Amino acid sequence: MELFVSSLVVLFEPQLLLLLFASVAVGICAGALPGISATMGVAIASPLTFTMEPLPGLLMLIGIYCGGVFGGSLSAIILGIPGTPGAVATAFDGYPMSQRGEAGKAIGIATVSSFLGGAFAAIVLALLSYPVASFALAFGPREYLALVVFALTAIASLSGDSFLKGALVGLIGMFIATIGIDETFGVSRFHYGSEFLVGGISFVPVMIGLFAIPEVLSGLRTDASAITTRVCGGGWGLAGLGPLLPAQLRSAGIGVAVGAVPGAGADIAAIVSYSQGKIWSRNGAEFGTGHPEGLASAETANNAATGGTLIPLLTLGIPGGAVAAIMLGTFMTHGLQPGPLLLERNPDLVYQIFAGFLLANIALLVLGLASAGLLARVLQIPRYLLTPSILLLCVIGSFAMRNSIADVAIMIGVGLFGYLLLQLRYPRAPLALGVILGPMFEAEFARTTLVINHWSELFTPISSVIWLLAAIPIAVPLFLARRRPRAKRRDGSVGAAGGHENEV
């Protein structure tokens, strides 16, 4: 801890602080643009680090990474377009809040939650890196399979009134993800001779089409001149944070643990945390309708996961994701090899990175809160100007990922399908979950079948705990559904309950 504090002091140099703030600001701008992910921002900036000293270079990448993950949430809250996969769960409650005229409050909650998640991750980095890394490394195919199933069970909590509708949409999402080359055998599936389909369907156009287009189109059904968009803080202040703290602490723990598992990033962390929040919170039934706790659950976890991804890289030299791999490249360019030896030979550098991660989150807090009011005013742009702007962002965002016009067509197709789902009151979120988690489920399912001979071997100590946790999102709604009619009969209040419509 002493080393951590002394490292913090070292970083209080004007130049380093300025660099960190500028990197976070650039990351926020990049993440807020659909199609430009945090990973893309880090990749674009990485060549700049080759001519820099290792510490400023790595701090710059960390700043862009933290800012990018947070920036994705801004477009999710303001426009309903998750800028990054990690911001999908943020849109579930952030966008409805924004539609209610509480965009400023939503951005404020997202900012503070992101900071808390990041700060928690920084403390874990400083104190518990090794135990967390060894826990993450104990993950084999069986544990990964259990983790993916655990994340998939979020479909149950995102299905609203009809689990079957959610399941159908989720299955369609999982099927969409099977298009292209199979990871295990290298066989191309469902391409029908199209070169584009051999490469598979990218997640970005699906995400943009699914969340942004239906909202824009359904907004056109109402009379634009009758709409007055309010932008307010909704009486939100520090006092409003108190009730969110338990959810934020739980989500921070989930975020760091999931983020530390190689291959499982901010997207899975946010989905798992949101799903768990819905179960354990007293306000779980209101998740998806613009509840601050739902927003805090997703936002805390996705930023905590950014710290989690650094744990296996810095302690064991294993890059757990794309950003960690780029950082590994930066380390190696400077003749440094992350892992146990780095901590032995350059403890100062490692702890300065940990401290830099904390400072990046403080920069995020300052920039986020300072710009919340201004960003929320985007919603005051007249609809006749805002609609073309959002649609152009959707087009360019879906094109940007692979420079492919076919991705634009995919985005439009998914957008029209999403609009149909919205009109028929089918939940759309399970489709996004299916597309994100489908490939991982298939790969881990195939790997697991290679290592087990009998289904009973599926359960290791870690996987058993995860399977148990995975059963909760399915069991709790079923249990409540069975209890509700009995309770109603007992109270003689059948028909009195309004039945809160909780579609996501």
Place this chain on the structure above:
Amino acid sequence: MERAGTERTGAEHNRTTRLEWTMLAAILAAVALLVPEALRARLWISGLPGPGLYPTMLLGLIAAVGGVLLCASFLTRRGAVKAAHEPKASPRDRAWLRPLGVGLSLLLFPLVMPFLGFRVVSFVYAMALALVLSPVRDLRRVAMIVGFAAVLAVGLHFLFARVFNVVLPVGSLSGL
């Protein structure tokens, strides 16, 4: 994310039900078309799950769940308003035409962008859509919209092409 249910008229309810049947039937038809392709990818290879097994399982589940939802929708149809008593379509019932038109107009991008380039198509599209959606169309407003569309198209091009190195389509006809 979805909007909580507003009151639906009888005609709207019937149209929604028919739309749901059409969607579910289309999903089941798509499953029927995709199953042969999934089976062609082989279900098992040397006793292990082949590349076709997982998609076949998914398609089976989609068919099962879709079938159940279709049956359930047929059974609950009894409670719906009889077609004979449907009130005539009100202007509100036709409100879906505008979003559908805007959604389909987006297809211009993949169809025309290779010939005219991103800057030209985005300028024309933003200008046309803003003009359609604007409640006022006097000369001042039109000039403002043209300026806005130009700044938006050029600004987005600069941001993505110059700052983020995204190679945006240049039109084979326009050269822009």
